[in-house]
Amino acid sequence: MRSTRRGAFSPEERKAAVWALLIASLIAATALLIQQSTRPSLGPWGADQAAASIPGVLDAQPVA
Template identity: 75%
Template sequence: MRETERGAFSHEERKAAVWALLIAAMVAILGLMIQQMTGPSLGPWGAEQAAASLPDVLEAQPVA
């Protein structure tokens, strides 16, 4: 390390930190974009909600 360099971090350490911040920001933005493209999660009730809207079906009856 040169004696004329000031600060607690070297040039390489600052450069690595900037790259890490840029990559973290890109991952966060990509995650937000994917979340916006997909619909909201309905959790375990998602499949039931999709099947509950059958037209002209009031109540299931056994065949007999």
């Protein structure tokens, strides 16, 4: 005898799973695009502060 159910999940459950995968893929792709388009924050040592010296710190010199 054949059962009327096909597989372990109902059609509604399969549809919900497909939607969940599509939404998760969209979120991941959006996050990847945002990450690629922005540069990391360097805090006070960022590009606009690169030339500023830290008070009391001399340039690095090798130990002789």
